[in-house]
Amino acid sequence: MTEVLVKDLFSDQQFAEDETVVLHGWVKTARGSKRVGFIELSDGSTLKHAQIVMASDLEGFEEFKKLPLSTTIKVTGTVVYTPTAKQPLEIHATAIEVEGASDNDYPLQKKKHTYEYLRTIAHLRPRTDTFYSVFRIRSLAAFAIHQYLQEHGFTYVNTPIITSSDSEGAGEMFRVTTLDMNNLPKTADGKVDDHEDFFKKETNLTVSGQLPVEAFALALRNVYTFGPTFRAEDSHTQRHASEFWMIEPEMAFADLHDIIVTSEALLKSVVNYLLEHAKDELEFLNSSVDEHLLERLHQTVDEKFAQITYTEAIEELKRAPVKFDVPVYWGLDLQAEHERYLCEQVYKRPTFITDYPKEIKAFYMRDNEDGKTVAAVDMLVPEIGELVGGSQREERQAQLAKKIQDYKLPPEEYAWYLELRKYGETVHSGFGIGFERLLMYVTGMENIRDVIPYPRTPGNADF
């Protein structure tokens, strides 16, 4: 009698006909007639279910064919190959034991539920095939990213979550505090005394690890962050969450061209990894969520991405036989409608846009020689829009100091950042990938709330 996993039944592992095996798992469906009963058993080891067949002389037959969904059972049975059926084999039960009861009001009955409803039971939705698939892909994609970067000499750096600075010089942030809100310490002028707070000053949740990780690129060459970031924006779109994960690779001795090459290679590598390791899950999502998913993923790895400048993009958009909600002019911060038109209608594949007007980009991006644009790049992908944003960083001490001044940033907060240039100006570049946007791209899910285990959005922080 061998203890086996459901995934073993579908692997190359060979079982002898009539070999006795033992399985532990959860009842996905239970049904039967007078003479025969069936249980589909899941044990979490694979998306697939094992087919358990019960003959009417099995002890407990009448009870087992009506077992509540999600009952935990132990099955002892013999392997019977079924070359003409959908599944390669069945388990003919010789004994079944109920190890843990489940109530009859289990909310995940066979009928189809809306994603909205399933979000209200985020603790149970991973038990559905859809969310099982999404969260397996989330895990595999995370690992594929680590693996690609580690194999290419990148060092993983955990930049801080609690921060006293604001990387972007913009963005609404969450305050972190241990002050008693009902009894706040005050300064002489009646303001909250931040010096009494836990860190002896005001602190917030990070919006990006880029600035702190630049310090590591200037010592360890190729580095990356992969961790949670936060935006306290009152956004209620399908693409924004208050808490999300970002991957931020940063490379010393690398210019804009290098990060374009690296981000394309990284994305292709992740998709290839999923095509190999998440075959069942992608096929399931392709059949039930997005019928173009597999086609899009194969195109992603097969075709070279397009690349144009922002100025060319604006010309393309002006020529477009389409009326956009937001009119197009040079200097416009491109909206999702423009981005999607370019990559879906014009180039029909992931598209890099380079050299944006400096007015719409962050202070740390390197000025181009034209005096109007910066060495920035976005990668736009079909269905999503912007997936990656990056730039060559301003490595020249004098130019960076001037930009900190021009952007009216508090110089004392950026003193350490300037010092990175004071002690060795080095060409360096980096980019950020929104992990959940990547997951929407590789799963076909249309709402960011459905690729996050317990999503946080305005008004929602349950579980």
Added chain:
Amino acid sequence: MTEVLVKDLFSDQQFAEDETVVLHGWVKTARGSKRVGFIELSDGSTLKHAQIVMASDLEGFEEFKKLPLSTTIKVTGTVVYTPTAKQPLEIHATAIEVEGASDNDYPLQKKKHTYEYLRTIAHLRPRTDTFYSVFRIRSLAAFAIHQYLQEHGFTYVNTPIITSSDSEGAGEMFRVTTLDMNNLPKTADGKVDDHEDFFKKETNLTVSGQLPVEAFALALRNVYTFGPTFRAEDSHTQRHASEFWMIEPEMAFADLHDIIVTSEALLKSVVNYLLEHAKDELEFLNSSVDEHLLERLHQTVDEKFAQITYTEAIEELKRAPVKFDVPVYWGLDLQAEHERYLCEQVYKRPTFITDYPKEIKAFYMRDNEDGKTVAAVDMLVPEIGELVGGSQREERQAQLAKKIQDYKLPPEEYAWYLELRKYGETVHSGFGIGFERLLMYVTGMENIRDVIPYPRTPGNADF
């Protein structure tokens, strides 16, 4: 002319004698006499430095042999093998170009600095050999953990950072808010109106992902978290930080024995990975930080860990020919002095302690049959004390409901957690590893602040 990395010079890659190569990097030292000059060049690709030799007829010779430390340079030169010297080869420079200046007051001059001072320049300390090594090991250890768990069928789950519940039922937490602290909305009774906050209730930073990840174990079987966690304790010890990373594996259909086996295998696998992939860094730390480091790591992988019950541990401590600061009795929450005595003096290796008194452990741990203890386990390791804490979870709905009541926890907050049992009671177990404690163990660093890129402790949230 081939562009190469410093690490290529020390790899198996073969260069022809007199082959011309190009390197970009930072000046680690520069010196010279009238006739010859030397630059040690680092480029972040390896802990090692390239030896650059300059003859007096090199254009710029006088400038280059006095280059400020951390100047960014491009070196063109020829490969000359040096079979009798420490390094296998030198680069005889034919041209050097300064790509980025560095100021003469660079704080990391050759003299040895204290760790305390280096923490004040956390943006520059990765440029030292010590912190280069520590942060390379941090990255490699993180990857080794992901790789081991993924290869063993575990799914990575990103549990939320912002939470409205308190996993441990204890612990001081950081509040997360967007309320204007200088103009707080109040309810009729004069208290802060949490309903006006971003998430329409009070939210905090997570202290553990365990409870939310249990929901995923009950769908995906083997799962783990690996992310930041927070404690707002006013601790000023060498082992406590306010922000630290934890790995929390959770396994369905697994009991206490299974997590003991898994945590031992995981730790050994990480150490083996480092012995293979961080050879230079470990040797450097062994020679400069902790002369017993390599010996300890080899023992860790070679010996089976010890295992005793809490009751046996208390007997052992009572027999000890040592006076402890905190007296020993059955029911005592073991202190670092007791933990270290057991694993350093008695068992001389990592030691599991099982079956703790239920009064000193969390509500979710499974009651043993004796009515006094719970199915809990800690792994103690030399130099550190507790490295891993885990337990079999109370999977029986009625018993769990009673414990929630006994511990006076708000039942509405734990309703979803109880529901995980309502719909399929399943034996399951899990454990948590403090990532920074693991890093102290594998680097020999004695202060947790020195294994975190930008440490957060009471009063400190710089950068």
